Amino acid sequence: MKKTLLLITLSIGLVLNAQVGINILQPDSNAILDLNSNEKGLLLPRLTSTQMNAMPNPTNGLTIYNVEDSLVHYYNNGCWLKAYQKNCNECEFTSSVNQGFATIDRTTTDTATFEVTIVKENGVDSITTVVLSSLPSGMTVTVVNPVVDSVGVTTIYVYASIWAAPGNYPLIIQSVCGQNVFFQGITVSVLPCIQVDIAAPLTDVDLQSDFSLPGVGTPVCVIVHVFDNVEISSTTTANHAMTWGNMDPVSHVGFLHEGYVYARGGDGAPLGNLLNLASPFQDGEPGGDALELTCRTTFDLQGGVYGGGGGGGSVGTSIAIGPFNVPIIGNLGPFVLLEAGVTGGGGASAGQAQSATGSGGVLIGPSITDDGTNATAGPLAIPGDGGVLAYQIPLSFSITVVTITVTPFVSLNAGDGGGFGQQGGGASGTAGAQILATVQIPFIGTQTLINQTISASLGLSQGGAPGDAINKNGSIVQNLITPNFLIKGFVQP
């Protein structure tokens, strides 16, 4: 009877106050159910997602514990939400990067690649990925496919030029969707390059051997810095002023050039055999090449690169008479009146003119020659001038009653040497002789037998070809802008 009376009393209390306290005498006045325990918790219904979603017409606020994602879900306005979500359209996604660390050696690669896989799980907004970084000069970040609607890969390229300072550079990948932000950290390590500083003049530079750099088989990254106004030149046209030499083809050279790299000019053409013009005259010597590349090269060109100028062409001649048939005297000649020749000027820089010398053959007139001049040396070299001759002096003699006056005329211009990167000048000229033969006939007078002008053969030669400013040898070249006033001469592929 007592137990029955107590139950009734409690039931009356629940109904009257609408509050239930468990292990608490006075439930919170705002709580309909106030659970109190120092040892136990509230155990919500434990459902799978399928079970959760299978509930018909759940009421807003209905709450369960999802055993699949281990999160409390609550129902609100038509959808089940995780405990931290506010509405049915709130974005939810996952983001993962394929690697957290990459290396750039600037030899085999200049770029580190990171792939970020995005998977959206809820919501209607797209996921946008950006990279937060503080990179030095010469490094850039490119994000490809930065916006993913549902599932996709955003690719991040981190590029380091050869000029970038070496070091480890952290970057933060930030993916954003609505109010949700996802951060991931990555690190790029830029390896150092070998530094070669050239602060004093040099000649015939072979980068690989002169600076003891690794050769074929060991690709390396090298930064070559030619300081302001420092001159690198070649001593012969056969040598490059500067070559990368026996570097591995995969190596990468950064060429920071503030000085001058210039090749030797070709020598002016010498004279051939003036008495035997059938012998080929030599053309002016081609100018030397300035810079030869043997591996990938990135330019920072602030100084001059000059191919050598070609040497000037020479010209020579000998003026021979006969054998001609002439009445009274039968044969006139053959004999050589004179020989003349001029040599070409030297090409810039330092191209030499050759000494013009006669044949030493038997002449009845003079052997006249004129030397070209040497080119000056240095990056401001002035090419040499070709030799110049002008001659016209009559020569008279008699054979029996015939008086012969021969007036040889010669006007020869050898080619001037070429300036940096320019072809040497070709030779030009005219030569010949006017022949006047008269016979004094007793009782009658003076009869002109011959009054003719003949042309002499000229041994003409061409100017030498210009040297190349840069010979790539098939190497990859970056940041080289042509035409460029700093480059004189051809850039060969």
Next chain:
Amino acid sequence: MKKLVLSSIISAFFFSAFAFQGVIEQVYTDANTMEQKTFIWTIDGEKVRLDIQSGVESMTILPDFAGLSLNLFGNKADSEGNYWYSNSPLSQINANVPKLRVLEKLESDFKGSPAKDIKLMSSNGLVIVQFVEHIDINMKNMNTFFAESVEFSGISLANEAGFPVSSVLMTQNEAIYTLTTKSITAKSVDASMFKVPSNYKLFTGIK
């Protein structure tokens, strides 16, 4: 009058029928160098050939009076064995016609034949020309072609006609040159002597 006409006809017949045909050899001596040249005149009426020899050198002059041109050749072949002659219009020959003044005409003797001497003053000195009239020659032709000859010019200037057989040009004290006749041989002359030999080629300039 009839006698005069007859005389003229006979004279014309005589000179045309008996015009000189033969060879006259003369020696020209340069008084300064004593260099001598032999002048060989071959004449057949109005046809004239002059061979001038000096040592082994030879030059032959064949005037073409009708064509007013001069053929000239030597005796030397070129390196290919060819012989050459030139043919020049007379107008292209530069002649210094002597300026003469007749001083005196005298009768004289040349190797037993009657001759005449003419003294002339030229710009170079005194000229004494001896000529014979019996070697008849066309003075107009000779003066036209041999325009530098003081001999032919002098004879014509003196209104005479004939062939010079000697001459001397001298200054006040010395001779400059002398021309003497070594022989006069009347004989038949082959007509080919007045033609350029057929093996000679015309010279038109050096090639």
